[in-house]
Amino acid sequence: MIFENGELVVPRLLDWVRARPDVRAVLRTGSRARGEADAWSDHDIELYSTDPEPYRRSDWPADLGPVLASVGLDGPWDNPARLVVFDGGQKIDFQIVPVDRLALLAEELDELHERGYEILLDLDGAAARLPAASGSGPEGELPDxxxxxxxxxxxxxxxxxxxxxxxxxxxxxxxxxxxxxxxxxxxxxxxxxxxxxxxxxxxxxxxxxxxxxxxxxxxxxxxxxxxxxxxxxxxxxxxxxxxxxxxxxxxxxxxxxxxxxxxxxxxxxxx
Known part of the structure; x- marks a missing residue:
């Protein structure tokens, strides 16, 4: 089982990523990036790729390890997303994002990344240009x-x-x-x-x-x-x-x- 516990997810994931030249950066968001995770927290992983489209296929998570369940979705940036539960119980929500989006985030963080993010891999230095997260959510809106x-x-x-x-x-x-x-x-x-x-x-x-x-x-x-x-x-x-x-x-x-x-x-x- 490749994902036996939370501590093994990141190094083994990065070993897999380094064999994929299209992935230039990896970010983690969610409670684990904010340092608020508990034993039930999943991993929210963003793969910044020069070619996201092949990740719309359903078979690629099996390269990481035995898959119990896998759900394909469209992500918030019209990108492929896949929510996966691996044998051993680890759940990873993947967003495969065009690498060009890092330049947009460098200009202004969106609501998700403003809450907190963690750079796990940055081969070209593009993620290093992102501003620091404030840790806060967006301002609330009241109705008229x-x-x-x-x-x-x-x-x-x-x-x-x-x-x-x-x-x-x-x-x-x-x-x-x-x-x-x-x-x-x-x-x-x-x-x-x-x-x-x-x-x-x-x-x-x-x-x-x-x-x-x-x-x-x-x-x-x-x-x-x-x-x-x-x-x-x-x-x-x-x-x-x-x-x-x-x-x-x-x-x-x-x-x-x-x-x-x-x-x-x-x-x-x-x-």
């Missing part, structure tokens, strides 16, 4: 009143479907709609935190570290939002989700002089 109102109405529109699907016995669909409401709630949790702490407050992404960045009292209410598959459980969590959303949205509206669309909440009824 129209975006706020439309977001609230979308939330209550989605929540209104849940009792109907429960009544029909379509519990899978009800749970799917429930998750839609959770994603809309997450945005409101972020806006609420920014309203309390200011635009420099780091709300990360996808709910990561919410326990740390949410405003006081919010995290403690999350437990009620996730229960079982029984109809009464689904309705209970829907009600709890709606109550939390309404409380946060009203507070955001108050702080920014918006009008909260009270009528929209009447779309959700469990009776």
């Amino acid at each position: 009143e129209q975006e706020f109102r439309e977001h609230c109405e979308e939330f209550w529109f989605e929540l209104a479907h849940i009792p109907r699907y429960v009544a029909r016995g379509d519990l899978w669909v009800a749970k799917s709609r429930d998750w839609e409401t959770k994603e809309l709630l997450l945005t409101m949790v972020e806006w609420h935190a920014l309203s309390h702490f200011g635009p420099d407050h780091d709300t990360w992404h996808n709910g990561i570290r919410m326990r740390e960045w949410a405003a006081p009292g919010v995290w403690e209410r999350m437990d009620a939002l996730f229960t079982g598959f029984a109809p009464e459980d689904i309705l209970h969590t829907a009600s709890a989700t709606g109550a939390l959303f309404a409380d946060l949205a009203r507070d955001v509206a108050h702080r920014h002089g918006f009008t909260y669309p009270e009528a929209a909440s009447r779309a959700f009824a469990t009776e």
